[in-house]
Amino acid sequence: MPATPEVPDGKRPTLAHVAARAGVSVALVSIVMRGAYGASAASRERVLKAAEEIGYRPDTRARVLRSNRSRLLGVQFGLRHPFHTDLVEGIYAAAEPAGYQVALSAVAPTRGERQAVEALLADRCEALVLLGPEVPATRLAHLATQVPVVSVARRLRPAPPAVDVVRTADGEGARQAVDHLVALGHRAVAHIDGGRAPGAADRRRGYRTAMHRHGLDEHIQVLPGGLTEDDGARAARTLLAEKTRPSAVLAFNDRCATGVLDTFLRAGVAVPGEISVVGFDDTSLSRLAHIDLTTVAQDIPRLAELAVGRAIARLDGEAVPDGEQVVAPRLVVRGTTGPPGTD
Amino acid sequence: MPATPEVPDGKRPTLAHVAARAGVSVALVSIVMRGAYGASAASRERVLKAAEEIGYRPDTRARVLRSNRSRLLGVQFGLRHPFHTDLVEGIYAAAEPAGYQVALSAVAPTRGERQAVEALLADRCEALVLLGPEVPATRLAHLATQVPVVSVARRLRPAPPAVDVVRTADGEGARQAVDHLVALGHRAVAHIDGGRAPGAADRRRGYRTAMHRHGLDEHIQVLPGGLTEDDGARAARTLLAEKTRPSAVLAFNDRCATGVLDTFLRAGVAVPGEISVVGFDDTSLSRLAHIDLTTVAQDIPRLAELAVGRAIARLDGEAVPDGEQVVAPRLVVRGTTGPPGTD
DNA sequence: CCGCGCATCTAGAACGTTCTAGATGGCAGT
DNA sequence: ACTGCCATCTAGAACGTTCTAGATGCGCGG
Numbered sequence: 001m002p003a004t005p006e007v008p009d010g011k012r013p014t015l016a017h018v019a020a021r022a023g024v025s026v027a028l029v030s031i032v033m034r035g036a037y038g039a040s041a042a043s044r045e046r047v048l049k050a051a052e053e054i055g056y057r058p059d060t061r062a063r064v065l066r067s068n069r070s071r072l073l074g075v076q077f078g079l080r081h082p083f084h085t086d087l088v089e090g091i092y093a094a095a096e097p098a099g100y101q102v103a104l105s106a107v108a109p110t111r112g113e114r115q116a117v118e119a120l121l122a123d124r125c126e127a128l129v130l131l132g133p134e135v136p137a138t139r140l141a142h143l144a145t146q147v148p149v150v151s152v153a154r155r156l157r158p159a160p161p162a163v164d165v166v167r168t169a170d171g172e173g174a175r176q177a178v179d180h181l182v183a184l185g186h187r188a189v190a191h192i193d194g195g196r197a198p199g200a201a202d203r204r205r206g207y208r209t210a211m212h213r214h215g216l217d218e219h220i221q222v223l224p225g226g227l228t229e230d231d232g233a234r235a236a237r238t239l240l241a242e243k244t245r246p247s248a249v250l251a252f253n254d255r256c257a258t259g260v261l262d263t264f265l266r267a268g269v270a271v272p273g274e275i276s277v278v279g280f281d282d283t284s285l286s287r288l289a290h291i292d293l294t295t296v297a298q299d300i301p302r303l304a305e306l307a308v309g310r311a312i313a314r315l316d317g318e319a320v321p322d323g324e325q326v327v328a329p330r331l332v333v334r335g336t337t338g339p340p341g342t343d
Numbered sequence: 344m345p346a347t348p349e350v351p352d353g354k355r356p357t358l359a360h361v362a363a364r365a366g367v368s369v370a371l372v373s374i375v376m377r378g379a380y381g382a383s384a385a386s387r388e389r390v391l392k393a394a395e396e397i398g399y400r401p402d403t404r405a406r407v408l409r410s411n412r413s414r415l416l417g418v419q420f421g422l423r424h425p426f427h428t429d430l431v432e433g434i435y436a437a438a439e440p441a442g443y444q445v446a447l448s449a450v451a452p453t454r455g456e457r458q459a460v461e462a463l464l465a466d467r468c469e470a471l472v473l474l475g476p477e478v479p480a481t482r483l484a485h486l487a488t489q490v491p492v493v494s495v496a497r498r499l500r501p502a503p504p505a506v507d508v509v510r511t512a513d514g515e516g517a518r519q520a521v522d523h524l525v526a527l528g529h530r531a532v533a534h535i536d537g538g539r540a541p542g543a544a545d546r547r548r549g550y551r552t553a554m555h556r557h558g559l560d561e562h563i564q565v566l567p568g569g570l571t572e573d574d575g576a577r578a579a580r581t582l583l584a585e586k587t588r589p590s591a592v593l594a595f596n597d598r599c600a601t602g603v604l605d606t607f608l609r610a611g612v613a614v615p616g617e618i619s620v621v622g623f624d625d626t627s628l629s630r631l632a633h634i635d636l637t638t639v640a641q642d643i644p645r646l647a648e649l650a651v652g653r654a655i656a657r658l659d660g661e662a663v664p665d666g667e668q669v670v671a672p673r674l675v676v677r678g679t680t681g682p683p684g685t686d
Numbered sequence: 687c688c689g690c691g692c693a694t695c696t697a698g699a700a701c702g703t704t705c706t707a708g709a710t711g712g713c714a715g716t
Numbered sequence: 717a718c719t720g721c722c723a724t725c726t727a728g729a730a731c732g733t734t735c736t737a738g739a740t741g742c743g744c745g746g
């Protein structure tokens with residue numbers, strides 16, 4: 001209380017203001033604010049009180065500038081993809097307890113991946129977590145020379161040396177879906193694929209080999225799809241126009257499956273009575289009661305955790321083995337699959 | 344070329360490295376990097392070349408620290424709300440041409456609004472744009488004493504003096520929807536509301552007064568809903584269980600309407616043959632071909648533009664009038680509404 | 687030949703924090 | 717009383733930028 005109030009006029013309060021008010025040095029305030037060792041209980045309390053009174057808030061930018069660690073994880077994601085936004089939630093949940101902040105940078109119509117990544121780097125992120133990146137692998141490799149890079153859900157072949165990959169075993173997921181449908185008695189199982197989207201090639205391949213192993217080569221049918229509802233709807237209309245229709249469909253992802261589902265319902269085709277539908281991802285979409293979609297679950301919290309963990313391990317200089325981290329998928333049976341109808 | 348290569352060992356290159364390599368002062372490099380006046384064409388070129396060669400990237404955090412302007416707009420949004428993510432796209436589109444960066448801070452299960460806002464302030468955002476904030480109005484008023492605050496889609500009554508509000512004329516939107524349905528010949532129009540969600544009260548009131556003006560008081564029916572698909576599905580099941588069913592439904596938003604739609608389709612109730620459905624927001628969801636939802640469009644790009652514009656105006660010290668900025672809604676007629684069936 | 691203005695460039699101090707190295711003071715052991 | 721140690725505190729230099737104020741050099745009118 002010896003110092004006068006020292007209200008900072010219109011500016012944001014700084015350590016110096018707090019120090020003046022508490023009658024101690026700036027360094028001591030810094031210690032208290034960081035919760036570091038080296039301050040007595042008495043002064044700790046006095047400093048905190050002063051800070052509270054003038055509404056002090058630490059300035060992360062200055063903090064980062066000084067300590068060469070920023071403890072900032074840059075995340076690039078697509079605003080329109082539920083799979084991405086669900087992952088972001090998992091990333092927050094994994095990063096913050098580990099003492100890392102998350103900087104988000106969205107890909108939007110007016111804002112490409114390049115721009116999104118530039119913004120993260122300019123912000124001094126220590127590592128990049130890219131959700132389903134679509135830039136060329138060489139670009140990723142180049143980025144990885146500057147900062148640890150984790151690609152989530154996008155497989156890279158051949159794997160650039162320094163880029164970590166965290167993904168679901170997409171092929172295995174497709175296999176589980178096919179096995180489930182075949183066990184129900186289906187034989188004509190079609191696949192609506194994801195084209196060149198991350199993961200699509202593996203799912204397509206998994207579908208094909210699973211069908212083959214069941215001796216169903218003649219029923220293999222891959223329809224061009226995509227990752228949006230419209231893509232699924234379009235493929236479903238193609239199926240409706242055919243004379244002999246498959247009794248089950250494995251869609252590239254949940255959004256695509258939702259489009260399929262809706263088109264069938266509109267056309268009066270009962271699901272799962274006349275045709276079964278399986279999605280992929282297990283985003284919040286599929287869990288909604290009125291969609292109730294059987295789907296191949298990606299373990300989103302686990303993917304997020306691995307991605308964050310790997311990024312942090314690299315930052316801590318741990319010698320992490322090269323190579324992908326692959327998470328097992330798990331089929332979640334809900335209401336859109338059942339035995340084939342009389343046919 | 345007089346200076347030696349000067350490669351920065353393992354660190355990130357700085358202005359000083361570029362300066363050394365180009366054989367000029369740090370200040371001059373700064374000038375060139377900012378594109379400011381005061382450098383000759385020759386040295387400009389030389390500096391840019393040097394920067395390019397060593398892969399220099401400006402450090403926004405240091406930049407911000409020095410110049411007291413951060414030109415950073417903080418945006419709080421909900422990852423799960425398409426309305427929010429669509430708005431974020433609009434905010435990027437409006438802010439970046441105006442020379443402002445956007446810092447995103449998501450609200451997630453592990454991360455409340457308080458935490459989201461704290462992170463933005465610690466990052467030195469100059470203004471806050473909050474999408475559908477649900478914290479108490481007093482908290483917003485308190486924040487506004489520190490930094491300009493714009494509340495998007497959340498009306499505040501009584502309006503705290505310094506908080507700007509940008510919103511759609513929700514009541515008017517509900518009126519348009521009712522007018523449209525009545526013009527088609529509907530009389531029994533029900534409303535599935537949004538409870539305490541931002542905007543819900545206005546929409547409810549707009550629905551009521553519109554019904555009244557058409558002399559349809561006896562058909563006023565408000566069902567408890569919410570903002571998710573599940574909420575809509577639940578309300579739809581309630582309707583299905585009733586003996587006399589309304590011939591049209593106005594849902595709180597598109598997600599809610601989607602749930603309604605889906606439940607009706609599953610129950611074999613034809614839309615719009617037996618019942619018409621209207622949504623609200625015109626998010627990308629409703630525009631999808633297979634949903635094709637008649638909905639009250641919020642002019643999302645315009646809302647984003649106004650919110651950004653208002654924040655910037657405050658920062659530029661313009662004397663902006665207090666009071667809300669209200670954007671007109673516009674009914675978009677698609678495939679889920681039609682004349683009532685024979686009944 | 688002087689002085690002036692202009693264009694170009696630079697030194698050095700900020701910005702708000704953290705970190706290093708050391709100062710201070712109290713207390714126990716000799 | 718001296719020494720040494722510990723706990724507590726502080727001065728001052730970083731960090732990478734921008735900004736202010738001035739230095740430098742050059743052309744040109746008088």
